[in-house]
Amino acid sequence: MSVKRAVDLNEISDGSLYGANDMVRADCGGCTGCSACCRGMGSSVILDPLDIYRLCTGLKCDFDMLLAGHLELNVVDAVILPNLKMTGPKESCSFLSPSGRCGIHAYRPGICRLFPLGRYYENGTLRYFLQVHECKKENRAKIKVRKWLDMPDLKRYEKFVTDWHYFLNDAEAAVAQEPDPEIRKGISLYLLQNFYRRPYGPIRPEQYVGEKDFYEQFDRRLAEARENLTIQPETTC
Numbered sequence: 001m002s003v004k005r006a007v008d009l010n011e012i013s014d015g016s017l018y019g020a021n022d023m024v025r026a027d028c029g030g031c032t033g034c035s036a037c038c039r040g041m042g043s044s045v046i047l048d049p050l051d052i053y054r055l056c057t058g059l060k061c062d063f064d065m066l067l068a069g070h071l072e073l074n075v076v077d078a079v080i081l082p083n084l085k086m087t088g089p090k091e092s093c094s095f096l097s098p099s100g101r102c103g104i105h106a107y108r109p110g111i112c113r114l115f116p117l118g119r120y121y122e123n124g125t126l127r128y129f130l131q132v133h134e135c136k137k138e139n140r141a142k143i144k145v146r147k148w149l150d151m152p153d154l155k156r157y158e159k160f161v162t163d164w165h166y167f168l169n170d171a172e173a174a175v176a177q178e179p180d181p182e183i184r185k186g187i188s189l190y191l192l193q194n195f196y197r198r199p200y201g202p203i204r205p206e207q208y209v210g211e212k213d214f215y216e217q218f219d220r221r222l223a224e225a226r227e228n229l230t231i232q233p234e235t236t237c
């Protein structure tokens with residue numbers, strides 16, 4: 001969960017904000033016997049460009065192949081974004097195995113890594129909060145936020161997540177203000193193509209450096225998109 005608008009944090013959290021090196025009561029102990037948050041999530045597990053890059057790399061497929069089975073597209077705040085598709089009688093994520101385990105654990109999306117934490121953005125920075133009504137597991141243990149997220153190069157990842165958050169805010173505002181429906185649709189499709197459908201191939205195939213390659217390309221695409229759409233960064237929100 002990402003908090004994009006003003007909400008009363010006290011209603012959904014323990015009232016604290018956490019940084020990467022803070023301890024938080026989020027450790028579900030491997031979720032033994034529980035897969036509650038992999039079912040019935042509707043369209044709420046929204047994927048960012050890094051999620052798609054990691055899924056495509058891990059599953060050796062492209063964005064359209066993911067869309068044919070595991071993902072769907074929905075309009076979120078005026079912009080089209082992909083999310084995990086829930087299917088079947090139990091409305092389950094299609095990556096959930098019959099034994100209730102995540103079939104893509106090593107490259108599961110950022111929101112799945114985060115849960116039951118949420119992201120809180122303020123003044124251009126990112127912190128985390130603990131959602132108190134979401135995880136079904138009682139007696140969770142304390143764990144360092146960075147260990148729970150289990151992301152290589154967390155500092156770089158947090159920069160990416162924050163840049164993407166503020167860019168999406170700006171893009172959504174630009175789309176919402178555009179009176180011509182054809183132009184609105186064109187912007188949405190451009191964002192989908194530029195950040196999700198167009199593959200993030202290795203820049204130097206002989207020296208593939210994984211996510212570093214992704215971040216380099218993402219930064220370039222972000223600058224291009226801001227220029228093409230004449231979207232200037234808002235200060236904060």
Ligand code: SF4
Nearest residue numbers: 031034037135136137
């Ligand atoms: S609800 Fe909590 S314990 Fe259950 S699968 Fe999700 S994170 Fe794990």
Ligand code: SF4
Nearest residue numbers: 038093095096102112
């Ligand atoms: S990707 Fe894995 S962790 Fe995320 S909802 Fe699907 S099965 Fe659960």
